[in-house]
Amino acid sequence: MAPCRLDFWFDFASTYSYPAAMRIGALAAEAGVKVRFRPFLLGPIFKAQGWTTSPFNLYPAKGRHMWRDLERLCADLSLPFRRPDPFPQNSLLAARVALAGLERPPGEARWGEDFCRAVFRAEFGAGARIDDAAVIGDILAGLKVEPRPVLAAAQSDAVKARLRAQTGEAQRLGLFGAPSFVTADGELFWGNDRLEAALRWAKRVANSL
Amino acid sequence: MAPCRLDFWFDFASTYSYPAAMRIGALAAEAGVKVRFRPFLLGPIFKAQGWTTSPFNLYPAKGRHMWRDLERLCADLSLPFRRPDPFPQNSLLAARVALAGLERPPGEARWGEDFCRAVFRAEFGAGARIDDAAVIGDILAGLKVEPRPVLAAAQSDAVKARLRAQTGEAQRLGLFGAPSFVTADGELFWGNDRLEAALRWAKRVANSL
Numbered sequence: 001m002a003p004c005r006l007d008f009w010f011d012f013a014s015t016y017s018y019p020a021a022m023r024i025g026a027l028a029a030e031a032g033v034k035v036r037f038r039p040f041l042l043g044p045i046f047k048a049q050g051w052t053t054s055p056f057n058l059y060p061a062k063g064r065h066m067w068r069d070l071e072r073l074c075a076d077l078s079l080p081f082r083r084p085d086p087f088p089q090n091s092l093l094a095a096r097v098a099l100a101g102l103e104r105p106p107g108e109a110r111w112g113e114d115f116c117r118a119v120f121r122a123e124f125g126a127g128a129r130i131d132d133a134a135v136i137g138d139i140l141a142g143l144k145v146e147p148r149p150v151l152a153a154a155q156s157d158a159v160k161a162r163l164r165a166q167t168g169e170a171q172r173l174g175l176f177g178a179p180s181f182v183t184a185d186g187e188l189f190w191g192n193d194r195l196e197a198a199l200r201w202a203k204r205v206a207n208s209l
Numbered sequence: 210m211a212p213c214r215l216d217f218w219f220d221f222a223s224t225y226s227y228p229a230a231m232r233i234g235a236l237a238a239e240a241g242v243k244v245r246f247r248p249f250l251l252g253p254i255f256k257a258q259g260w261t262t263s264p265f266n267l268y269p270a271k272g273r274h275m276w277r278d279l280e281r282l283c284a285d286l287s288l289p290f291r292r293p294d295p296f297p298q299n300s301l302l303a304a305r306v307a308l309a310g311l312e313r314p315p316g317e318a319r320w321g322e323d324f325c326r327a328v329f330r331a332e333f334g335a336g337a338r339i340d341d342a343a344v345i346g347d348i349l350a351g352l353k354v355e356p357r358p359v360l361a362a363a364q365s366d367a368v369k370a371r372l373r374a375q376t377g378e379a380q381r382l383g384l385f386g387a388p389s390f391v392t393a394d395g396e397l398f399w400g401n402d403r404l405e406a407a408l409r410w411a412k413r414v415a416n417s418l
């Protein structure tokens with residue numbers, strides 16, 4: 001049987017990645033699917049198609065709907081919601097720290113996924129600035145993780161290279177937005193709305209191979 | 210009590226308007242919500258934001274995902290699927306005929322909604338060209354509607370003006386894509402994925418006013 005696995009690709013600056021990150025744990029557990037959190041940067045991908053900022057800023061009518069839609073969605077999910085300013089946030093530091101946490105050596109405490117959820121909650125639930133090392137440090141401390149060595153590791157050449165490689169992989173996979181979900185057989189699902197369908201596909205792949 | 214009503218805005222060229230049009234009847238009946246079919250043209254709205262064709266053509270990665278996603282969606286809904294060529298189709302004639310059918314005088318047979326569903330099925334289920342008067346004529350004949358007078362009425366100044374007015378209203382409502390759903394209190398929901406939420410909202414509005 002193939003691995004019942006789903007890759008969860010997200011950018012911390014991405015609005016709909018917030019509900020996806022908060023929902024995926026319970027839904028994947030229920031479906032028996034193992035999820036890999038894969039932070040990447042949308043910036044280079046947007047730049048390659050000529051966008052210098054979020055499409056929600058470039059197309060104001062689309063942006064207005066997105067904020068209202070996200071607010072409704074969070075209310076339905078009982079998630080706190082507060083629009084961050086500025087938008088989009090610079091997600092580089094958060095992505096590097098997340099990678100450092102997600103890729104800890106075997107045997108060491110794994111706090112990566114909790115960190116990701118806490119970043120999304122701070123950013124879109126409390127309106128915090130996630131490009132601020134003090135905010136990221138507070139999030140780490142709240143998870144009982146010593147901030148100083150993690151923040152230092154996040155600025156290491158190794159972690160920087162890992163994030164560049166991960167973003168390159170996202171580009172090669174044809175990702176064009178976040179959140180995106182990719183199954184073991186390479187099927188791509190884009191958007192928080194597609195999380196359930198992606199989990200169903202991941203199960204089907206595992207059962208059919 | 211306020212009217213339990215939902216406006217369903219769509220363009221016949223819009224891919225995700227196909228599953229929305231096929232789903233909305235049964236879901237609205239179940240929810241006790243009265244739906245108004247409101248065809249409009251996305252072209253002028255896209256042009257106003259600098260697009261000369263569908264964003265699915267402008268952004269190929271997004272387009273690739275959309276076609277695959279629509280195919281999966283149709284399979285889940287047991288709807289036929291065939292990609293029309295060219296895409297997008299010119300939807301002007303179909304929209305005018307639809308308006309002529311949707312706005313029939315009281316007492317005359319109302320075939321507008323059936324026509325809309327049949328156009329979507331011909332276009333995205335069988336790959337037919339909906340800018341072809343013969344195709345539209347066949348669809349009308351299949352609904353036991355005499356094609357010739359309807360095709361003539363669709364080219365009348367009155368119907369042309371009605372479609373321009375309807376498209377102008379869509380612009381004033383801030384619509385930026387299709388399908389879109391608007392409740393009696395002006396709440397906007399964009400996308401086939403939001404149909405269920407829009408129906409819930411429409412019910413809530415009716416109950417609270």
